[in-house]
Structure formats: structure tokens, C-alpha cells
Amino acid sequence: MSDRITVEELAELMKKAAGVTVAPEELQQQYDSGFDALGIDSLGLLGIVGELENRYGTPMPTDAEKSKTPRQFLELVNSALLAGA
Amino acid sequence: MSEPHPRRAAVTGIGVVAPNGTSTDTFWKSTREGISVLDRVTRAGCAHLPLRVAGEVRDFDPQSAVEERYLVQTDRFTHFAMAAADQALDDARLGRPDTDAAPFSVGVVTAAGSGGGEFGQRELQQLWDKGSRFVGPYQSIAWFYAASTGQISIRYGFKGPCGVIASDEAGGLDALAHAARAVRRGTDVMVAGATEAPLAPYSMVCQLGYEELSTVEDPERAYRPFTASACGFVPAEGGAMLVVEAETSARERGAPVRATLAGHAATFTGASRWTQSREGLAEAVRGALHEAACAPEEIDVVFADALGVPEADRAEALAIADALGTHGRRVPVTAPKTAVGRGYSAAPVLDVAAAVLAMEHGLIPPTPNVFDVCHDLDLVTTRARAAELHTALVLSRGLMGSNSALVLRLGATDAS
Numbered sequence: 001m002s003d004r005i006t007v008e009e010l011a012e013l014m015k016k017a018a019g020v021t022v023a024p025e026e027l028q029q030q031y032d033s034g035f036d037a038l039g040i041d042s043l044g045l046l047g048i049v050g051e052l053e054n055r056y057g058t059p060m061p062t063d064a065e066k067s068k069t070p071r072q073f074l075e076l077v078n079s080a081l082l083a084g085a
Numbered sequence: 086m087s088e089p090h091p092r093r094a095a096v097t098g099i100g101v102v103a104p105n106g107t108s109t110d111t112f113w114k115s116t117r118e119g120i121s122v123l124d125r126v127t128r129a130g131c132a133h134l135p136l137r138v139a140g141e142v143r144d145f146d147p148q149s150a151v152e153e154r155y156l157v158q159t160d161r162f163t164h165f166a167m168a169a170a171d172q173a174l175d176d177a178r179l180g181r182p183d184t185d186a187a188p189f190s191v192g193v194v195t196a197a198g199s200g201g202g203e204f205g206q207r208e209l210q211q212l213w214d215k216g217s218r219f220v221g222p223y224q225s226i227a228w229f230y231a232a233s234t235g236q237i238s239i240r241y242g243f244k245g246p247c248g249v250i251a252s253d254e255a256g257g258l259d260a261l262a263h264a265a266r267a268v269r270r271g272t273d274v275m276v277a278g279a280t281e282a283p284l285a286p287y288s289m290v291c292q293l294g295y296e297e298l299s300t301v302e303d304p305e306r307a308y309r310p311f312t313a314s315a316c317g318f319v320p321a322e323g324g325a326m327l328v329v330e331a332e333t334s335a336r337e338r339g340a341p342v343r344a345t346l347a348g349h350a351a352t353f354t355g356a357s358r359w360t361q362s363r364e365g366l367a368e369a370v371r372g373a374l375h376e377a378a379c380a381p382e383e384i385d386v387v388f389a390d391a392l393g394v395p396e397a398d399r400a401e402a403l404a405i406a407d408a409l410g411t412h413g414r415r416v417p418v419t420a421p422k423t424a425v426g427r428g429y430s431a432a433p434v435l436d437v438a439a440a441v442l443a444m445e446h447g448l449i450p451p452t453p454n455v456f457d458v459c460h461d462l463d464l465v466t467t468r469a470r471a472a473e474l475h476t477a478l479v480l481s482r483g484l485m486g487s488n489s490a491l492v493l494r495l496g497a498t499d500a501s
Contacts, residue, residue: 018156019152019154019155019156019158020153043158043223046222047221050222053269
């Protein structure tokens, strides 16, 4: 497991937690699109945050679940992971 | 206050996901032929329970019925509702371009009794096996009675009035009445009905406390209402969704009106107080006839609640006689649900679907597994009976004391 959450891992979590399939390449292209446009609602994002917390054994910033875009989200959670490391 | 031109509520689409058919056509063929599909419960985790026989929907593939996100985010009862709504909208010839053009004129109302028990059990098992951090957020909505209404409105982009009815088995009829009222108040289209999925371990255990539940092991003998061997009811999953539409709207877009929802009334007589349900059910029938401006003699067929508990069966037979007078002893009565079981609030909606189909085909479907009727009723048994049918009465009672009656008329009313 890498110490940074990648677009690949986010795509996998979106599928697992919300049942939304987006290929990593496509997610990379839509890096600044809204999660709503990708089909992820607030509960879906909350589920992704929960998965990450369980996986890495560390709490994520409370604002993570309010992220609007994949870029915002990954920057937030990765800074938290780096800070915790 | 009566309006000069009341907006009548018409049925323009029917969608069915039932134990005896996952399309309206197969449901009708099986219902018409009186083929009982009651069988031993096969769902995982249920084998040790004393509830042996049920009506399972086996010919349903959720993966082909709904998108992946709904498999993750919603329960089986919502998958049924979405599949039935798809069929009903297709039957009504209402496509996405039609509803997208006027999203505020389409609403949704469903009834539910069991909610998403299977989804909830899965998440609660996560809670106790691994801890609260392993409960997914969709648990907050997937189990809920209102889930199907919400998810259908989201999936199609409907923005009209939405609601959920939690009033027991009879809520299935009440949901259709609610839809009819929404249409009268100005909404053009309501997607309305009920589906249930109560055949998972947790939900099954919840039902074991019902003294009306049949625990007979032989599928042919487990559910025999109106007979001396009545031994309770058998539960079922599945259900039906209808498109309930303003008759004027259907006419404008050239969609055939299959039936009109002419009258409805509901009463309450208390949980398992079956003797008292006689008075409550009769009063509901009178109210429905009154709203429909329908004389008792106009009722051509009655779809009975048929609980299968002697005291309740007697009360229903007497209620029919009380409300319809001498016509109550002559009118054909049927209970096709003995073929599939009682799907709680979905049961009367399936009966409404069967009633519309029966009127269209001039054929009263039989009551499978029932032979020696011990009440003063003309119950249609063994095989379907041909009859000219213009008006049908559908009855429903809930274990917690709700009674409802709905009067349906075939086809469109005369253009005025």
C-alpha cells in the first residue's frame, strides 16, 4: 500500500462504497469535475472517507467529505496522511 | 365542493415483479391459469426458521434490472420497485424525454411495510462483527420505508409531489388513492404502488411473532383462506407499480386508459381484531362506493383480502354482505394471491393489477389451492371464469388493523 492515495485507489473506492464505476484514466481527466457529475453523492463520499479511515487507521480531515472535486479530495486526504506519517 | 370537470385518475401503465412473473404478461398468464408458485423458502439463512413456505421472486436478476450504484446503495425492495416502475412507465409510453420536459408534473408515492430489511441486516452484522466504523452511510436511507419513492424520483428526475404511505398492508391501496388525489389536485402523472422484500433472515424473524402467519410445511396446504382448513397466511415478496395519470393528460398524449381509480376509503379497527374488521371493512367499501358514485349491484367482481384466518375470513365474507347487500352473495369473489402469498403492502397493488387485467380480458382469475369454501361467497376456484367486467372492488386489511377498499372501472370514462 502506497503512502499516498492515488487516482486508481479513489476509483476503486468509488466503486466499492457507492457502486459508481469510473476508470482511473477518466477520473484523471475529470480531476476538477464535481463529484456530483461523476455520480457520487454526499453519502457516497462519506463512505469513501470511512473506507480510507479503516484502511489507513487514521482519521481524515472533517472537511474531506465536503470536497467538491477529486483534486480537492485527494489533496486533503493526502496532506492528512503525510502529516500523520 | 365538486368541480365542474373533476380530473379523473386513470391507470395508464402497469409494472409487475411477482413470484409468479416478473413482467405483467407472465404475471397475468400465471394468474389466469391459477398456477400456484408457493414453495419452500430457499433464501440463505432462513432454513432453520419455522416459517417454511413463502412466495419468492426467483426469476429476477437485480444486476440486469438496476444500475450498479443502486445495487450498492439500495435494498432488494427498491430494486423491485425500480424494475416495476420501468415497466409501468414503458407500458404508459412515458419516456425520459416526456418526463424531462415537465419534471414537476410527475410524482411518486409508494407504500411499504418491511422496508429494506436485508440491507439493514448486512450493515448491522458489520456493526457487531467489526464495529461502527464499518457501517456504510447508505444504511441511513436504504432500510427506510421511503427509500423506493426517493430513489425512483432521483433515478428519473421526477420533481412533482412525492410521498410514502406506511399504513400496513392496506397502505398499498391507500398509496394509489393518494396518487389519485395528487392527480385531482393538478399533478399529471404519479408513479404509485408498493413492493416488499421481507424474505431475508432478519425480516423473517420479525414476522414470526404474527399469530396469523402460516407455519404449515406443505405449499399446497399452507394458505387456504375461506376454507375449514384455513391456517393463516403465507408471506411473499415483489409487488407492482402503476402509472396513475390524469385522464385528460392521457387523452392529450393519446395514451390508452386501462382503468380509472373511481373510489377509495380506509378505516381502522385495531391490530388482529378480526371480528371488528367486519364493520371496518364494510365501512371502507361503503365509502369507496360513495366516492365512485357506484351502486353495490354495479360491482362485477371482488378481489378479497383473504387473510386465511377463520375469524378474519368470516369477517370479510360478512363485510361483503353488509356492504353489498344481497348482491354480496351473488357477486364473484376471487383471491389470486393464494398462488403467490401476501406481499404485505404490495399484495393489494398486485390485486389491482390483476383486477385491471381481469376486466380487460373478461376473465376472473381463480383462487388456487382453495376448494371447499365454508362461507356464503361465490368464490371463483379451480379455473378462471369468463364474465363481462366493468367494475372491480379490491379489498385489503393489515395485521395492525387498517382496512381499505378501492373501486376500479374499466377503461376511460366517456369524454365529457
